[in-house]
Amino acid sequence: MTEAVKDRVIRVPVELGERSYEIRIGHNLLPSVGPAAAELGARKVAVVTDANVAALHLDTLRRSLAEAGVGISEIVLPPGEATKSFRHLEEVCAKLLEARIERGDLVVALGGGVIGDLAGFAAAILRRGVRVLQVPTSLLAQVDSSVGGKTGINMRAGKNLIGAFHQPSLVLADSSVLDTLSPREFRAGYAEVVKYGLLGDADFFDTLERDWENVFLGGTARMSAIATGCAAKAAIVARDETETGERALLNLGHTFGHALEAAVDYDGTRLVHGEGVAIGMAAAFRFSAELGHCSTGDAERVESHLRAVGLPTRVSEIPGEIGSAAHLLDLMGQDKKVKAGKLTFILVRGIGQSFIAGDVPPESVLAFLENWVRR
Amino acid sequence: MTEAVKDRVIRVPVELGERSYEIRIGHNLLPSVGPAAAELGARKVAVVTDANVAALHLDTLRRSLAEAGVGISEIVLPPGEATKSFRHLEEVCAKLLEARIERGDLVVALGGGVIGDLAGFAAAILRRGVRVLQVPTSLLAQVDSSVGGKTGINMRAGKNLIGAFHQPSLVLADSSVLDTLSPREFRAGYAEVVKYGLLGDADFFDTLERDWENVFLGGTARMSAIATGCAAKAAIVARDETETGERALLNLGHTFGHALEAAVDYDGTRLVHGEGVAIGMAAAFRFSAELGHCSTGDAERVESHLRAVGLPTRVSEIPGEIGSAAHLLDLMGQDKKVKAGKLTFILVRGIGQSFIAGDVPPESVLAFLENWVRR
Ligand SMILES: NC(=O)c1ccc[n+]([C@@H]2O[C@H](COP(=O)([O-])OP(=O)(O)OC[C@H]3O[C@@H](n4cnc5c(N)ncnc54)[C@H](O)[C@@H]3O)[C@@H](O)[C@H]2O)c1
Numbered sequence: 001m002t003e004a005v006k007d008r009v010i011r012v013p014v015e016l017g018e019r020s021y022e023i024r025i026g027h028n029l030l031p032s033v034g035p036a037a038a039e040l041g042a043r044k045v046a047v048v049t050d051a052n053v054a055a056l057h058l059d060t061l062r063r064s065l066a067e068a069g070v071g072i073s074e075i076v077l078p079p080g081e082a083t084k085s086f087r088h089l090e091e092v093c094a095k096l097l098e099a100r101i102e103r104g105d106l107v108v109a110l111g112g113g114v115i116g117d118l119a120g121f122a123a124a125i126l127r128r129g130v131r132v133l134q135v136p137t138s139l140l141a142q143v144d145s146s147v148g149g150k151t152g153i154n155m156r157a158g159k160n161l162i163g164a165f166h167q168p169s170l171v172l173a174d175s176s177v178l179d180t181l182s183p184r185e186f187r188a189g190y191a192e193v194v195k196y197g198l199l200g201d202a203d204f205f206d207t208l209e210r211d212w213e214n215v216f217l218g219g220t221a222r223m224s225a226i227a228t229g230c231a232a233k234a235a236i237v238a239r240d241e242t243e244t245g246e247r248a249l250l251n252l253g254h255t256f257g258h259a260l261e262a263a264v265d266y267d268g269t270r271l272v273h274g275e276g277v278a279i280g281m282a283a284a285f286r287f288s289a290e291l292g293h294c295s296t297g298d299a300e301r302v303e304s305h306l307r308a309v310g311l312p313t314r315v316s317e318i319p320g321e322i323g324s325a326a327h328l329l330d331l332m333g334q335d336k337k338v339k340a341g342k343l344t345f346i347l348v349r350g351i352g353q354s355f356i357a358g359d360v361p362p363e364s365v366l367a368f369l370e371n372w373v374r375r
Numbered sequence: 376m377t378e379a380v381k382d383r384v385i386r387v388p389v390e391l392g393e394r395s396y397e398i399r400i401g402h403n404l405l406p407s408v409g410p411a412a413a414e415l416g417a418r419k420v421a422v423v424t425d426a427n428v429a430a431l432h433l434d435t436l437r438r439s440l441a442e443a444g445v446g447i448s449e450i451v452l453p454p455g456e457a458t459k460s461f462r463h464l465e466e467v468c469a470k471l472l473e474a475r476i477e478r479g480d481l482v483v484a485l486g487g488g489v490i491g492d493l494a495g496f497a498a499a500i501l502r503r504g505v506r507v508l509q510v511p512t513s514l515l516a517q518v519d520s521s522v523g524g525k526t527g528i529n530m531r532a533g534k535n536l537i538g539a540f541h542q543p544s545l546v547l548a549d550s551s552v553l554d555t556l557s558p559r560e561f562r563a564g565y566a567e568v569v570k571y572g573l574l575g576d577a578d579f580f581d582t583l584e585r586d587w588e589n590v591f592l593g594g595t596a597r598m599s600a601i602a603t604g605c606a607a608k609a610a611i612v613a614r615d616e617t618e619t620g621e622r623a624l625l626n627l628g629h630t631f632g633h634a635l636e637a638a639v640d641y642d643g644t645r646l647v648h649g650e651g652v653a654i655g656m657a658a659a660f661r662f663s664a665e666l667g668h669c670s671t672g673d674a675e676r677v678e679s680h681l682r683a684v685g686l687p688t689r690v691s692e693i694p695g696e697i698g699s700a701a702h703l704l705d706l707m708g709q710d711k712k713v714k715a716g717k718l719t720f721i722l723v724r725g726i727g728q729s730f731i732a733g734d735v736p737p738e739s740v741l742a743f744l745e746n747w748v749r750r
């Protein structure tokens with residue numbers, strides 16, 4: 001890696017009036033968490049993380065905070081989607097109170113999307129809102145969950161059904177920290193990178209088709225891909241902070257994906273979030289093609305790129321039983337994206353051309369699902 | 376009661392830009408909940424209430440909603456402060472999801488401050504925010520907790536430590552519903568009415584001294600007192616929605632009061648919130664007098680009015696042990712109103728002249744408390 005890469009920090013602004021903040025993307029950024037916390041005026045922080053990430057990266061953070069003279073308490077949770085629960089939310093809240101975290105202090109979310117969503121939500125409701133610094137350590141969290149202020153937990157009835165909008169004060173995305181991520185998790189996060197190409201940037205998708213191996217390897221290509229993803233998300237969020245319109249485009253592949261995650265009961269050994277999104281994006285293209293919105297060629301091109309990087313595109317690739325089409329439809333029905341009995345899907349007219357279809361009749365979804373679950 | 380009173384509805388606007396709403400105060404307003412829900416475009420509502428209120432008033436609501444063609448599900452909780460807990464928050468969220476309450480629907484909070492705070496908080500975090508219609512049934516809730524958007528639950532570490540700002544879409548305060556309130560609860564709510572006089576409106580305090588018996592009896596005097604309280608709160612909230620400044624004045628008496636509630640472990644048989652506030656306001660005046668900010672005469676006048684209506688003004692009136700001054704100070708320290716180790720108190724220069732004292736040294740509070748707990 002050249003010096004230029006090592007020292008370069010890409011800054012992506014998220015423009016939200018008085019809630020504006022910056023995403024910093026660079027190699028070896030973890031040691032800058034201490035100075036950043038001090039810069040934000042925090043006398044002490046509570047780091048929320050999971051056991052996997054703690055074992056690999058907490059020490060670096062600890063040292064950086066100590067050097068910057070910032071007090072630290074640590075809340076280490078079990079890894080996995082099941083941690084995004086009421087029980088762990090209560091635990092984090094209680095521990096933040098024990099640590100006497102107040103309005104001037106900071107919650108630091110060090111981890112993947114699970115930690116970012118849970119710690120961000122705890123920060124949102126602690127004393128009706130304390131600041132949070134997002135330090136995403138998974139690719140998915142760096143390009144997606146740490147940006148835009150959606151936080152929350154899961155309920156039996158579905159994912160992310162309880163939560164808050166709570167923008168971070170800063171996002172520090174250390175792209176080298178992804179070197180310790182398992183290949184499976186890296187690939188899962190990559191699905192969200194591809195999503196930005198598919199939903200609105202055909203050129204970016206072209207680049208990824210050509211250059212994905214370098215993104216997986218690290219270096220400049222990885223930093224650029226993360227920055228492009230963040231910039232795309234930041235632009236959409238700036239125009240529609242609380243998802244009353246356009247922001248829904250970010251859910252491309254997610255309505256299908258969430259239903260699959262629910263169908264496996266959020267069992268990460270069978271399906272991780274990004275894999276659900278990959279299968280879901282493939283489904284969104286197929287469904288769009290069936291409805292006559294886009295060409296079958298585009299749907300095939302999407303599937304072939306996802307397959308090339310090793311992502312699943314079919315329900316049959318998920319180990320074990322998934323259940324009937326009707327069951328999946330029901331799982332979609334309890335999703336947040338329901339409005340007056342009609343289903344909202346993000347569909348496409350082609351690569352880079354997504355749109356919100358607000359009144360998809362449950363029947364046509366069911367007909368599609370009947371075939372889809374058997375593929 | 377004259378026709379004029381029966382038909383009069385006082386409307387107090389709360390000006391908060393796109394979050395603006397109205398408080399309607401009148402006799403026999405419960406039957407207007409159905410039309411109001413329909414007016415807000417809700418196809419169905421979930422009514423959250425407690426067992427006491429359900430037994431007395433749920434039927435009226437049910438009928439009114441049915442007549443307006445609005446669907447209803449009911450969530451009835453045990454009465455009492457202990458209901459403002461994580462456990463019941465989870466229960467309410469799960470039941471709201473079961474009832475498939477979505478963004479276009481409404482949560483109706485029918486009850487005192489406990490229900491308003493809990494149901495309001497659940498609405499704030501359900502699908503990251505659904506609308507809530509506050510139907511306060513205690514005097515305290517009508518003049519205070521239902522207005523202004525503060526919602527939340529208690530933690531072992533203190534009251535209201537977890538919560539959100541979530542403004543209601545409408546507040547319907549039925550002043551005749553207070554006829555079923557116990558005299559003790561009515562008096563407790565009256566303490567918050569007095570608060571508005573003490574913190575910024577000496578004329579209102581004069582009126583209350585003269586006319587309090589009519590407020591207790593009902594009719595026009597009660598409606599006016601509620602409206603004056605609501606208008607005072609609305610004005611302060613409009614200027615400082617998220618309590619970065621002036622809104623803290625509403626905490627007159629509350630720092631002391633909360634510590635007492637915590638000291639009795641939120642045991643409502645020993646002390647209800649408004650009683651804590653009454654003792655707390657008496658304390659705030661005494662403490663202000665001791666510090667030379669206000670006359671002893673004013674402190675005595677406040678105590679004498681509170682005593683006249685049957686409210687406690689001294690720690691010794693609370694049955695059982697309260698604990699040491701140091702213990703109370705510690706309970707204050709974990710309160711939200713701490714900033715960098717210095718205590719913030721709302722003090723007074725006289726009746727109607729409160730101010731925020733942001734750097735009260737813990738020592739002078741301790742010295743005051745040493746005497747105060749023995750009075
Ligand atoms: N808030 C949003 O806008 C948003 C958007 C998309 C997804 N999400 C949420 O994000 C979650 C998924 O995020 P995720 O995929 O990051 O899951 P995750 O947080 O569970 O992380 C995946 C796994 O990787 C491990 N890990 C993380 N960083 C590591 C590193 N640097 N080295 C080694 N191991 C590491 C974790 O311990 C975990 O086992 C889901 O709950 C989803 O709902 C939220």
Ligand SMILES: NC(=O)c1ccc[n+]([C@@H]2O[C@H](COP(=O)([O-])OP(=O)(O)OC[C@H]3O[C@@H](n4cnc5c(N)ncnc54)[C@H](O)[C@@H]3O)[C@@H](O)[C@H]2O)c1
Pocket residue numbers: 425426427428431454455456459486487488489490492512513514515516519520521522523524525526534535552553554555556557560563648649
């Ligand atoms: N959110 C805010 O801004 C704010 C402000 C002040 C107080 N609060 C909160 O409000 C709560 C106290 O409110 P509260 O005093 O109304 O307590 P509450 O809700 O417990 O009600 C008091 C009692 O009166 C009963 N009750 C209510 N209405 C009745 C009626 N019409 N007839 C018969 N019984 C009735 C209830 O069942 C309960 O037993 C505290 O938790 C406090 O923290 C919140």
